[in-house]
Amino acid sequence: MPGKNTPQPAPRFPSTSDLSGRRIGPEELEAVTRVLGSGALCRTVGTEAAGLEEEFARMIGSAHAVASSSGTAALHLAVFAVGLEAGDEVIVPPITDFGTVAGILAQNGIPVFADVDPVSGCLTAETVVAAITPRTRAVIAVHLFGGAAPVREIIDAVRPSGIVVIEDCAQAYLTVPDGGDAYAGTIGDIGCFSLQQSKHITAGDGGLTITDDAALARRMTLFADKGWPRDTGERTHLFPGLNYRMTELQAAVTRAQLPKLAGVVADRRRSATKAISALADLPGLHLPTQPDRHGFWMLPLVLVPGVLNIGCRDFAAALAERGVPAIGGYLDMPLHLTPAVRDRAPFGAEGPPFSVPPASREIAYREGDAPLAEDMVARTLLVIVWNENYIDEHVEHIVQAVRAVHDGALAVADGTAVRT
Ligand SMILES: Cc1ncc(COP(=O)(O)O)c(C=O)c1O
Structure with a gap:
């Protein structure tokens, strides 16, 4: 007979890396066939990207x-x-993907890392305000793991300074920030989404940027097409844009994915809500408090130091031993400590934007710049990989595994038992 502490054999967890965790079927196949059959693979000659x-x-x-x-x-x-x-400076959080800051550096701007709320990992109005300088042009609020950043509070706090608010929704489809029913991405001036393989919907890669402002939308359309104003019939280039065009194949696949998005989010919410309810009595763990507003790209659990005698990386390793896909800290280090940012050399060691006017102050990226974010990544942030195709068996296994690791760590903190 297996004992109380004997781990159950793990079920196979659906993964976004293959069909087990993706909703890709005949609709996407038809979309690809439609585009290939038309012979029009570039959006400049097709209709799919515009339709999307x-x-x-x-x-x-x-x-x-x-x-x-x-x-x-x-x-x-x-x-x-x-x-x-x-x-120009753009305020960003340290816990995010490099994609949040790549464009800032490419435009010769300066990412300024503000600290985060120690439970959500998102920027707060207070941390943003503390990071504003006369050179601040924009803030990018990241809705981390599908949980909403307090974007309305951030907007209220920065509006008097004329600062633009961009929402990074790469992990947050159909997330509903507090204070209304609007989806993340529609509250700030601009919202940005990813269609990369691991996201809620995918075309392998791809992006979508939304805005209510027609002038911003036209600048974005042109920037993705080498600054070429095709709508006027001229062959000229109004500014140095890049070729960021989505292909017709990507667009057609995404159009097939779109009608599935609501179901993907609803299924992620349903299973994550079950897990949260089943873990709610555990001391020393912060769980998402508004699951009906969360997109659950991942299920974040945040450890309370002093209650549990285990760090997030050991916790994740113990879960992995039990077959649960989990990531301790989410990142190896917060973004401001990665070489790509810390070395301040996007255009060579002596190059702009850090060492030449009009940069108004010396910017350096150091440990200690964002202590709360650094502590989350090093010690408290535990991310359980989530998926729309999880069924009760997966949720139950995750709950059992988290409870087992938690109980062992709690006992050690009490000094009453040895961690299993
Ligand atoms: C928060 C966030 N921002 C930006 C990106 C960049 O998206 P992509 O990988 O599609 O370039 C990602 C994706 O990993 C992300 O998670």
Whole structure:
């Protein structure tokens, strides 16, 4: 007879890396066949990307959507469109993907890392305000793991300074921030989404940027197409844009994915809510408090130091031993400590934007800049990989495993038992 502490054999967990955790079927196959059959694979000669833009804007509740080749591109369109100039600062959180800051650096702007709420990992109005300088042009609020950043509070706090608010929704489809029913991405000036393989819906790669502002939308459309105003019939280039065009194949696949999005989010919410209820009595764990507003790209659990005698990385390793896909800390280090940022050399060691006017102050990226974010990544942030195809068996296994690791760590903290 297996004892109380004997781990159950793990079920196979669906993964976004293959069909087990993706809703890809005959609709996507038909979409690809339709495009290949037409012979029109580039959006400049086809109709799929334009159709996707219309459909996504309508679904999400925005006046305009602009398709691009990745979430990183979607964010680059946004920072270009708001007119970022060399040396301009953009406030960002340290716990996010590099795609959040890549476009800032590419435009010769300066990412300024504000600290985060120690439970959500998101920027707060207070941390954003503390990071504002006369050079601040924009803030990018990341809705981390599908949980909403307090975007309305951030907007209220920065509006008097004329600062633009961009929402990074790469992990947050159909997330509903507090204070209303609007989806994340539609509350700030611009919202950016990713269609990369691991996201709620995917075309392998791809991006979507939304805005209600027609002028911003046109600048973004042109930036993704080398600054070429095809709508006027001229062969000229109005500014140095890149080729960030989404292909017709990506667009057609995404159009087939769109009608599945509501079901994907609803299923993730349903299973994550079950897990949260089953873990709610555990001391020393912060769980998402508004699951009906959360997108559950991942299920974040945040450890309370002093209650549990285990760090997030050991917790994740113990879960992995029990077959549960979990990531301790989410990142190896917060973004401001990665070489790509810390070395301040996007254009060479002596190069802009850090060492030349009009940068108004010395910027350095160091440990201690964002202590709460650094502590989350090092010690408290535990992310359980989530999926729309989880069934009760997966949820029950995750709950059992988390409870077992938690109980062992709690006992050690009490000094009453040895951790299993
Ligand atoms: C929060 C966040 N921002 C931006 C990106 C960049 O998206 P992509 O990988 O499609 O370039 C990602 C994706 O990993 C992300 O999670």
